[in-house]
Amino acid sequence: MTMRRKHTKKEEEEEEEEEECEEEITACSMVASEVQIEGGQYCFFVFVLLLVRSLPSAAGSMSSQAVKLRADDNYVVMDNGILEVYFSKKGGFITAIQYNGVDNLLEVLNEADDRGYWDIVWNEADSTGTTGIYERVMGTSYEVIVQNDEKLEISFTKTWDRSSMEEKQSPLNIDIRYVMLRNSSGLYCYSIFEHRKEWPAFNVPQIRMVFKLRKDKFNYMAIADNKQRLMALPDDRLPTRGRTLVPPEAVLLVDPIEPQFKGEVDDKYQYSSNNKDIKVHGWISSKSETNPAMGFWVIIPTNEFQSGGPLKQNLTSHVGPISLAMFLSSHYAGEDVVMRVQRNESWKKVFGPIFVYLNTSSENQLQPSLWNDAKDQMSKQVQSWPYDFPASGDFHKSHQRGSVYGTLKVQDRFISDHHILAEGAYIGLAPPGEPGSWQTECKGYQFWTQTNKRGFFSINNIHSGNYNLYAWIPGFIGDYCNNVVLTIKPGSKVNVGEIVYEPPRNGPTLWEIGIPDRSAAEFYVPDPNPNYINTLYLNHPDRFRQHGLWERYADLYPNEDLIYTVGHSDYRKHWFFAHVTRKRDDGTYHGTTWQIKFKLHNVQKNGTYKLRLALAAVNFSELQVRVNNPKEDPPMFTSGLIGKDNAIARHGIHGLYRLYNIDLSSHLLVKDDNIIYLTQTIANGPFQGIMYDYIRLEGPPSHK
Known part of the structure; x- marks a missing residue:
């Protein structure tokens, strides 16, 4: 009997193409x-x-050319007929990208090692803070990993040894890989970082990849459907044309080359976004008589290799023109997310691949055309994940991964006698830890999804390894964490069945302020000072991205602090988005005390009430709580010094989530009028403060 050979996926695709032809x-x-x-x-x-x-409507040119490699003593060139990418043989820096008749899309005015590169910020193990030694990763060894007509993969490696300590090099082996495919209008970039257990301990606040584009060509930035605009030039930020504000990343454009930008504030942090939303961002060039418009896009098909989980905020693109792929950073979280690798600890992680995508258009509506095509390409890359072409054995292909599925429900007897379907919950796998530890986890991989209307979830393409299952549910406080370590093996399909989350709850809700969604966006965000405007965020859902909003508190409350009256005040209008310090006329800063006034029709004797304080962000603050006595010393509750999120200064509406559950003895409360005093005591500058997520007062379990 003759056995028929099973066709490969490639052969099946070729047959389909023949049929279509x-x-x-x-x-x-x-x-x-x-x-x-x-x-x-x-x-x-x-x-x-x-x-x-x-012909695609807005894509890079097609080519039937096989992928080629050229190399000499100084450069390595990858060429597939659509684009050519030049690398310095010493260092592995991307020095030029030729595309669409343009000799280089990267900034030719920069040095060759300052155009496209990986970098790392690190420090010795006993260091504190989020700064350190800046190291641009320089590959000292070059190798061709795969070379055929369909694919080319090259490697630049940096190998650490004891002599590297004198050169202030991080104790890491770093293997940077680049992949070019046939008929692909772009370049795949990934790296493998490794620390061996016999090497020194060290800290890492940041790992990223940087692309610096030509300022004479790229002037339009797009990072989301509603975040697109013409951008100023980097020259406009120079002292001769701009005035540095506080913090120094913000610059007021006083005399820009293009007058339309005069009076605007430029700050890279205004264009930050959550990991889960950073899928594609980049730049569009202006169209000229000799060249059609082009797009340069950084596509991140998954955030499984980014630190801090789906809500971690990171930089995207900003004036330069610059586009980034952030893999590890302390932004919006501070020292809590600095990676600390210990002595005798082996660690290895693959960052990427990300996809640098190029497209072109001659249409009149070039910006929507190129952006929409970039989004389509992003969707294709997401659907193709995990890729099957990376040659590194450290990158897990689909057959090396597993999946987890189940149903999430909520049990809150003060809302319903039945389980509540956890619709829209964020649920994911991260290395084993405490509830909420995924926020600061930065050594391993994380895999997240959202539940459907029935609370069902399916998490696919999970690296082999050990994990806890974590979740948080909009509308409910706190964090879910299972107490069983899930071991994922290649091909495994783990059914966790029906899991039930019981959010913190002692008694019925007497009153609440805000929405439990880990953000302060629902509170009152004031109009910006007209002298510090970013026109993109006028009448925008992300109006909190405007510069200097923290100063508006003193304008609105010059002498007295915020007073919120339950039953009369509206948190959307009367609860300022950030509990900040107040600057006095003499230039000094002072702590502020907010009041929550409320009535109790009766007080249950010998009962315990519960105050839930969910915080969306904190920066170098101490939160003190007093009840009906503003001078109580010591206060009935203090958080102590907490937080290094810096979300206020960096225009973020959230940082790290924190939840405080405070017992209030009934003897502290009185019938009818009560006041809770919230004091932020530390006031060394404008950026100490708290963003509240949600506040709730619960009565005793039997309260009526």
Whole structure:
């Protein structure tokens, strides 16, 4: 009996393409017969019609050229007929990207090692803070990993040894890989970082990849459907044209080269976004007589290799023009997310691949055309994850991964006698830890999804390894964490069944302020000072991205602090988005005390009430709580010094989530009028403060 060989995926795709081609030719034949095209004219007609049908509306040019590699003593060049990418043989820096007739999309005015590169900020193990030694990763060894007509993968490696300590190099082996595929309008970039257990301990606040584009070509930035605009030049930030504000990343454009930007504030942190939302961002060049418009896009198909989970905020693109791929950073979280690798600890992690995508358009509406095409490409990359082409054995292919599925419900007897379907919950796998530890986890991988209307979830393509299952649910406080370590093996499909989260709850809700969603966005965000405007965020959902909003508190409350009256005040109008310090006329800063006034129709004797304080962000603050006695010393509750999020200064509406559950003895409360005093005591500058997520007062379990 003759056995029929099973076709490979590639052969099946080729057969499908052949069938599609035959269908196209048949269609062409019908058109040709209708217009009476015969002989040699027919063959030419078919060729032209097929060519026109194959052209993408806003994509890079197609090419049938095999992927080629050229190398000399100084440079390595990857070329697939659509683009050519030049690397310095010493260092592995991307020095040039040739595309669409342009000799280099990267900034030619910069040094060769300052155009496209990986970098790391690190420090010795006993250091504190989020700064350190800046190291641009320099590969000292070059190797061709794969070379054929369809794919080219090259490697630049940095190898650490004891002599590297004198050169202030991080104790890491770093293997930087670049992959170019046939007929692909872009470049894949990934790296493998490794620390061996016999090497010194050290800290890492930041790992990223940087692309610096030509300022004479790229002037339009797009990071989301509603975050797109023409951008100023980097020259406009120089002292001769701009005035540095506080913090120094913000610059007021006083005399920009393009007058339309005069009076605006430019700050890279205004364009930050959550990891889960950073899928594609980049730049569009202006169209000229000699060149159509081009797009340069950084596509991040998954955030599984980024630190801090889906809500961690990171930089995207900003004035330069610069585009970033942030893998590890302390932004919006502070020292809590600095990676600390210990002596005798082995650690290895793959960052990426990310995809640098190039496209072009000659359409009149070039910006929507290029952006929409970039989003389509992003969707294709997401659907293709995990990629099957990276040659490194450290990158897990689909057959090396597993999945977890189940249903999440909520039990809160003061809301419902039945389980509540956890619709829209964020649920994911991260290395084992305490509830909420995924926020600061930065050594391993994380895999997240959201539940559907029935609370069902399926988490796919999970690296082999050990994990806890974590969740948080909009509308409910606190964090879920299972108490069983899940071991994921290649091909495994783990059914966790029905899991139930019981959010913190002691008694019925007497009153509440805000929405438990880990953000302060629902509170009152004031209009910005007209002298510090970013026009993108005027009448925008992210209006909190405007510069200097912290100063508006003193404008609105020059002498007295905020007073919120339950039952009368509206948190959307009367609860300032950040509990900040107040600057006095003498230039000094002072702590502030907010009041929550409320009535109790009766007080249950010998009962315990519960105050829930969910915080969306904190920066170098101490929160003190007093009840009905503003001078109580010591206060009935203090958080102590907490937080290094710096979300206020960096225009973020959240940082790290914290939840405090405070017992209030009934003897502290009185019938009718009560006041809770919230004091932020530390006041060394403008950026100490707290963003509240949600506040709730619960009565005793039997309260009526």
